[in-house]
Amino acid sequence: MGYAQLVIGPAGSGKSTYCSSLYQHCETLERSIHIVNLDPAAENFNYPVAMDIRELISLDDVMEELGFGPNGGLSYRMEHLEENLDEWLAEELDNYLDDDYLVFDCPGQIELFSHVAMLRNFVEHLNRKNFNVCGVYWLDSQFITDVTKFVSGCMASLSAMVQLELPHVNILSKMDLVTNKRDVENYLDPEPRFLLSELNEWMAPWFKKLNKSSIEEVVEYSMVSLIPLDLRKESSIQYALAQIGNCIQYGEDADVKIRDFDADNDDDA
Numbered sequence: 001m002g003y004a005q006l007v008i009g010p011a012g013s014g015k016s017t018y019c020s021s022l023y024q025h026c027e028t029l030e031r032s033i034h035i036v037n038l039d040p041a042a043e044n045f046n047y048p049v050a051m052d053i054r055e056l057i058s059l060d061d062v063m064e065e066l067g068f069g070p071n072g073g074l075s076y077r078m079e080h081l082e083e084n085l086d087e088w089l090a091e092e093l094d095n096y097l098d099d100d101y102l103v104f105d106c107p108g109q110i111e112l113f114s115h116v117a118m119l120r121n122f123v124e125h126l127n128r129k130n131f132n133v134c135g136v137y138w139l140d141s142q143f144i145t146d147v148t149k150f151v152s153g154c155m156a157s158l159s160a161m162v163q164l165e166l167p168h169v170n171i172l173s174k175m176d177l178v179t180n181k182r183d184v185e186n187y188l189d190p191e192p193r194f195l196l197s198e199l200n201e202w203m204a205p206w207f208k209k210l211n212k213s214s215i216e217e218v219v220e221y222s223m224v225s226l227i228p229l230d231l232r233k234e235s236s237i238q239y240a241l242a243q244i245g246n247c248i249q250y251g252e253d254a255d256v257k258i259r260d261f262d263a264d265n266d267d268d269a
């Protein structure tokens with residue numbers, strides 16, 4: 001049985017930075033982890049790249065030959081990958097042992113996990129190869145500044161979860177940039193009634209019915225549970241890793257239960 005994280009979420013939310021911090025964290029613990037680059041447009045890596053999607057075809061080629069811009073080129077590239085996916089992945093995965101832990105650093109185009117079948121097929125392939133996979137969805141704390149942004153972030157995450165049908169964890173990234181804890185505290189474990197009343201306050205009165213069903217939807221799928229992550233703190237990385245571990249039955253870290261979020265306390269950085 002192998003283990004895998006599929007690191008997904010909007011562009012710039014901190015996925016690749018997390019991958020390199022996670023790599024360093026595991027290296028310190030002498031724990032084996034392999035980071036895979038699934039972003040054809042990526043150029044610089046702060047982690048050793050175990051597998052690299054750019055081996056198949058580069059984004060430059062697609063843009064040049066077919067006249068796509070960067071975003072269209074990426075979508076085309078991912079669909080093209082689908083055709084070669086089984087062969088490439090099967091070949092690459094042969095290099096890994098049964099209990100290896102892989103982390104897939106995905107591109108930030110939202111279409112990839114909302115309506116392109118590629119990632120879903122990718123996950124099915126990993127499942128067939130006996131990997132337990134967790135979708136790790138990234139939300140940038142800098143954008144979760146009010147209830148409307150919180151709900152829209154949750155909805156995007158929900159759409160990824162429904163599309164991928166994977167155990168799912170939401171990470172609130174860049175906690176080091178949060179100077180006022182109160183700004184995000186309201187959204188870490190929020191009361192549905194609090195969310196609804198905030199939303200009703202923000203929105204015009206005729207949105208009340210929609211607000212209610214949006215919050216119900218978000219709450220029903222447990223989307224409201226965000227894991228705050230401060231990459232400066234080993235304990236924060238460890239906590240996120242343990243939560244993800246619980247989802248994929250990776251037992252080793254299950255005993256780390258204390259959520260480490262205290263913007264004022266950097267002692268254990």
Ligand SMILES: Nc1nc2c(ncn2[C@@H]2O[C@H](COP(=O)(O)OP(=O)(O)OP(=O)(O)O)[C@@H](O)[C@H]2O)c(=O)[nH]1
Pocket residue numbers: 009010011012013014015016017018039106107108109173174175176177230231
């Ligand atoms: N302060 C701070 N900055 C961060 C953190 N994580 C990422 N950043 C910055 O945010 C920017 C985007 O980070 P990336 O890790 O490249 O984001 P990404 O999600 O991989 O982006 P795409 O690959 O474009 O989808 C970079 O300038 C990072 O330095 C964090 O935890 N704290």
Ligand SMILES: [Mg+2]
Pocket residue numbers: 015016017039042105106107
């Ligand atoms: Mg990236």
